[in-house]
Amino acid sequence: MELRSGLAKWIADMLGFRDSMGFPRRKRENVMRRFDSYCCEFHPGVSVLTEEVVRGWLSSEASRGAIASLRMRANEMRVLANYIRAFGGEAYVLPFRLYPATSGFTPHVMTDAELASLFRQIDHEAASASCDQAVHGAYSVLFRLIYTCGLRPQEGRTAKTADLDLSRGELFLRKTKCNAERIVGLSVEMTELLAKYTRRLASASPGGEFLFPRRDGRAPTANAVSMFFHACWRGADVNATRGDVPRVRVYDLRHRFASAVLQKWA
Numbered sequence: 001m002e003l004r005s006g007l008a009k010w011i012a013d014m015l016g017f018r019d020s021m022g023f024p025r026r027k028r029e030n031v032m033r034r035f036d037s038y039c040c041e042f043h044p045g046v047s048v049l050t051e052e053v054v055r056g057w058l059s060s061e062a063s064r065g066a067i068a069s070l071r072m073r074a075n076e077m078r079v080l081a082n083y084i085r086a087f088g089g090e091a092y093v094l095p096f097r098l099y100p101a102t103s104g105f106t107p108h109v110m111t112d113a114e115l116a117s118l119f120r121q122i123d124h125e126a127a128s129a130s131c132d133q134a135v136h137g138a139y140s141v142l143f144r145l146i147y148t149c150g151l152r153p154q155e156g157r158t159a160k161t162a163d164l165d166l167s168r169g170e171l172f173l174r175k176t177k178c179n180a181e182r183i184v185g186l187s188v189e190m191t192e193l194l195a196k197y198t199r200r201l202a203s204a205s206p207g208g209e210f211l212f213p214r215r216d217g218r219a220p221t222a223n224a225v226s227m228f229f230h231a232c233w234r235g236a237d238v239n240a241t242r243g244d245v246p247r248v249r250v251y252d253l254r255h256r257f258a259s260a261v262l263q264k265w266a
Helices: 008-020 026-042 051-063 070-086 112-126 138-149 153-157 188-204 222-235 252-265
Strands: 170-173 182-185
Touching (some): 026 051, 026 070, 112 138, 112 222, 138 252
Antiparallel strands (some): 170 182
């Protein structure tokens, strides 16, 4: 990426540092490219991240219609400013009261009854021939793996057969959040379930790369997994006593796992 402003070195160094920490680069790089262009046009030669530069750029982005992503852009300015200050430079740090971060979603921690009803519906739908799975019932195993190991959805759907060690009851996860790696332990029940499943997988997709492949051998997409999950949640009739259906995501299985572990410790 070519940078030409007086802040180019700071921007490039910050991006390189974040790369080394495993943070995704593409979106941040696009934002910083726009910021660099703004500095070249309206603040040529300025080598200090001043309040005028920061607020001017955010106003410029707002005027071109980037209202929905202003919080993200404001946060990128804070990251850049804190990086510059950490290495002895001078920089204006935008206060958090301006463009504060928002969660945007309140996780729903499922009850025991909701969880049981959900998995009954998953088992029913996963057995359907309409699902794009190399092995019928694969989604039943996938969602149980996500729940019992507290996985992020992507970690489950992109799990690879070569990274599953049934003899040790372990699953090796590659390139998780921030490109980290970790090993998760499997319960005895989950290990037995995966042993049965992988025998069927070996027949349906011999030598395949992914643990839960589609019929074409590739990993299921995030959208497909999410749509299947939402359909099962609606079909589970969890609103019978409350009159509405709480919003959920596949990620909420991870939250439920964490809550269950904390309750067990208590």
